[in-house]
Amino acid sequence: MTELATTVWQGLAAAGLGAAEGWGVPPAVPGPMWIGLIPALPLLAVVLCTLCAIFKVKSKLPAWLTVGCLAASFVVTLLMYLNMSGSPMLSTAFTWIDVSWGSERSPRNLHANFGFYIDSLTCLWMLFVTGLATLIALYASEYMSHDVGKGYSRFFAAFSLFVFSMACLVMADNLILLYLGWEGVGLCSYLLIGYFYKKPSAVAAAKKAFIMNRIGDLGLALGIFLIFVKFGTVEYAKLFADGAFKEMLGHAMTGTSESWAKIPWDVKLIPILLMVGAFGKSAQFPLYVWLPDAMEGPTPVSALIHAATMVTAGVFLIARTYAVFQLSPSALTIVAIIGTVTALLAATIGMAQFDIKRIMAYSTVSQLGYMFAGLGVMTSVGACFHVFTHAFFKALLFLACGAVMHGFAGQLDLRKLSGVGKMPGWRIVGITMLVGCLNLAGFPLLAGFWSKDMILAQAFITPGMGLVGWVLLLTAGLTAYYTFRVYFRVFVGPQEHHPGDEAHGHDDHDAHGHGGHGHDDHGHAKADHKHEAHDFHPHPPGWAINLVLVVLAAASFAIIPLTFMGKHGGWVGDMVSHSSAAWSAPGEHHDDHAGHSHAAGDTHSHAGESSRSHDEEKLGTFLGMDPHAVMYYVSGVVGLIGIGVAYRLHLQGRTSAATSRADALLPMLGPIPKWAQNKWYVDEFYHFLFVRPLWVLSHIFHLIDRMLVDGLVNLAGILPRALGATIRPSQSGQLHGYAVAMAGGIGVLLLIVLLVAR
Amino acid sequence: MAILAPSMFLADVELSNYLPIVVIVLMAITFGIINVGVSMLLGPRRKGKVKGVTYESGMNPVGTARKRFNVRFYLIAVVFLVFDVEIIFLYPWASTFAHLTPQSEESLLWLGRIMFFLLTTVVAYLYGWRKGVFKFD
């Protein structure tokens, strides 16, 4: 105890709280200007694609332009990574906002550069954002080929704009630029979900995503305002070095109720508000319902935006402002609980869906829940690690599903496809899908296994989070089950396929996604494929799609050595723990880690956390064992059980696409599967609770608008007219009238001035 | 800032400086009133047809006075005005120039100025010429 107290004291002293440095963040050094190329190149692609749209280019040119620019951006990102030193780099493109006001004594200044704050967290994020974006753009060049000439340029312009916005979000050196990027990715998401704008469901989904995100964005905006009001800056470097901020951080670290009381309530509100923003963007309960609907967009978009990158912006926000989150005693607990609830809820819904893309969407929501739970239980390393691995294997899964959808004319129902992996030309898709599924299921020794494991172990270690750990463990089992339910039904088993409603005669995909008429009604699952074989042939993916799938599968494997190279997340862990997200939970940092971590900050955070957990309290265990040691085995076993159940229910003895053994079990569960299939009626609940009242309200407002506002506007029209009528003599071209009015005006104005001055 | 009030204006301005102007204005008004008044008092008043015509001892006017004149009259008048003003400007210049040291930089500057001014009138003359002001047909 005394030892701990001494460590706290030393940690505080070493970190120089209230003095020079941040807690673990060394002062920023100026960075090179060429970093600006990373967002600039995608922006160039936007301009070029827009030009293509204007000149009605009817080739794949926009795709190649985009791929080229994004690849160049990725190369620059790599260079940036190689240029990294221990300190974060600040690089300013130009002064963006600089407003001063207030009196001499208390000058206020809002200053935000269009500048970049580059630390290892930024690098980590940008590496996979630009890397995946390049690959997915390549994939999309083939995937979107039906649309060449129509929406092709539009698609790639929005795609590049997304990468630009994401780069702004991640690389921003201040919260306002982050907000710009935040809104930018939201906009691009809206544009791309609604890409098939002739399809009503796509338009509705786009609107839903946009409006749901507004709720979160409001929280984020308020959080940023509050940060500015309380700390007078929106720039990370200045915020982290701010005296008042560090003082409050010190109070939070002390952890006693008196010291908590020293932090004003409105400061404690900041993390809650930021959290709302993160929940909206990262599709956490209760704001998750937009994400599954977002699958209306083209699959590459789902892969890039709604699985790999944009939805992790919430995780990034929390990781970037992790210190701010320490200022509230409850914020991270809420994050953990919400994350866990989301993970479980989405997993249960995912188990009962039949649309494979939708299952992937729910698994994304569920995995995002994991990441939030990881943040909540104080393992920012685990959360970011999971973001990183998830980005690769989830992109892989989506793209594999997309290849199926592309080849089978929009067919996504797992009851109508079987044995796809064995069909000629589909072998690569089948294998890469297996890689993705194994990762998602947490199959031992794969990348997804390591990252999920870290979060699970930490949940058991952090005091008071035991329940979170158990729920997450259960969810891991469910995840393995529903993942392999897809794999066993669609990719292996007897070969059978029915084309989707986008098949128009022989391989005609012209109406791809444009609300095809669906001249074949394939509702009857019993129809055999021979009957349809004469008018439909699935076309296997071409080289671009295959290449991307293989690269992604290889990348998912390549992450494993990155993980193995050290403890606690290996390379990724290093990246995260050298950044502003470098808070660690008790028990995670051991002495071996201090070597490559910033010594002063690490000691401090370590000590701070220990004190926060009320010192004597024993760290959590897993059934009396050290979670880090046993969790590898436990979660591995849970994953295998899930896979085994899926095998038993969905592959063994299955003879057709439509039925499986699971169908026999369903009645035993009563109405639960139906509820799960209907997403626990959350959408209906929201509809009843929000949409309907808002609908009524909007009609009322419409009436008010018609009567009152239009009335006012008309009045505003009538008043000047009436006024005009009185000055009509001078308005009708009477020169002297003007002269008199001017002279009178001068008189009146002078009179006003004199009277007011008096 | 104090309030703007007439009394404060008076405090600012040395009114006595304006006294000569006041005296001249008063003299002018008085002179006019006296002239009119005295002629009203002393002058004989006779009314008759001849007394009422425009030119009491000339030819009777023909046609209306509100007749359009050829625009060239005005053009000539304007050109005349240009040279008229030029002469008015030349006079004070000449009277000052005589007092300047010959060949000095100052006198050269003065010379340059008036040459510039004369140039403008030459341009005006040239313009008038091209415009056909001097052609009266």
Place this chain on the structure above:
Amino acid sequence: MTMQSMHDKILELWPELVLFAGTCVVMVMGLSPKLAVRRMCAPVAGAALAVAGVLAALTTPEGRGLLPGLMPFAKVVVSVVGLAMLLLLDGTVDRTEERLIASGQPFNPLRTNRAEFYAFFLFSLTGLMLCASANDLIWLFLALELTSLPTYIMVTISRGGKAGARSQEAGVKYFFLGAMGAATFLFGFALLYGATGTTNLQAMKEFFAHAGEGGGITDLAIAGMLMSLLGVAFKIAAVPMHLYTPDVYEGAAAPVSAFLAFTPKTAGFISMILLCSTMGWTHGAGHSLPDLVRLLLWVMAALTMTVGNVLAILQSNVKRMLAYSSVAHSGYMLVALVAGPGSGRGITDNGLAAILFYLLSYGLMNLGAFAVLACLERRPGPDGEYREIETVDDLRGLCKTQPALGWTMVVCALSLLGFPPLLGFFAKVPLFTSAIAAGEIVLVVILGVNAAIAAYYYLRLVAMPLLEEPDATLPPAARTPFVSRPLAAFISAASVVVLVAFAGTLMREAGEAAKPPKATGHSNAAK
């Protein structure tokens, strides 16, 4: 003024001298019986402007006066915008006359207006440049009048045929009311002279700064300043001196209206900046303007914005709408005039820089809107008259019938509205930031509300060409046969987009132009 300073002053006046030489040449050349020579008027005027611009950028020495950097910036802006205006002015006068001559009628110099038109155009810009060079009240008065007097005549002769009656009416109105405005500020100047005993602006500033030592700002000086500003308000079309604006803009041909929206307004604002600089901010006697002067500008700004915008909403005639919006834009800039140059900590809180930048931006984008009107006409009716495009309905579906012009209108209207990321937005931002920095929050709110009102009618100019279908019952509007007019429109639209990339540089340049002189020790003397 000593002799030596006269020498220096002439050094600063090379651009004006070049313009004057150009004027003389144009005036004579335009009267040549040979068509080829007459046609050279516009190129000669353009060359003079270009040379003047280059000279202004290169030779203008570091001035001393109240705002040392103002001269080169203002003169370059004037020549750049002037060149664009020149493109637009092509074919405004003598269209019918030239047709008659081409059909065999002898050339009659008395009936043509080309020489006068281009000469007066250059005269007006000369006056505008002289305004920027002014260091004396008398100079300022003459420069202001040299700017305005030619415009009266340009308005009058800008249209021929039946429409000529309207332009003549507009010209006469403009002239008489302009004379009244001139009388007002001349009265103000006289009072200022009476209060300070000098007409030199620098001397006046020093007089105001030396409170208690036979100087200081007296009530007479305040009265003079108020009258001066109210008089100059005519030039910028601010309330209450705005009444002439719609009639004159409507009566004049569209290119001339565009010219009116830029030239007198710029002259007026430069004069106002110079006048206010003698009394307040850090340039003159104090940190802020005297209360009464500030109050006058404040009320004027609020009224001008609001009146301009509210009345613009009601207009169906595009030229009247743009006229009222020109009033409103003056109001926006007055806000920055109230704010003043700020603390000098950053360029964004310098209101004077904001005004100078806004003048440039407004000149360009407004030019584009008027240029679109000038490029279009209805084909001659039974009476052989060309009809100008005037009402908002005439723009219906323009993006489909004349895509280039339609999009120019859309871009320019959006920019005028201050839509990001166009030039108008970046021009408007410093107005806001400078006023916020000066603590004029109420005025900023009024400005914001007005910017929103302005959206209402500017969006009509966007929606009509872009969203509506062309009116099938009318023959579509055709292009006027003047090549350089669409060129002016496109240049304007392009600059609205492209200059955004240089907004920072331009703003910095404007900041240099509005930089106060180096401290002379007593500039901040207490009142």
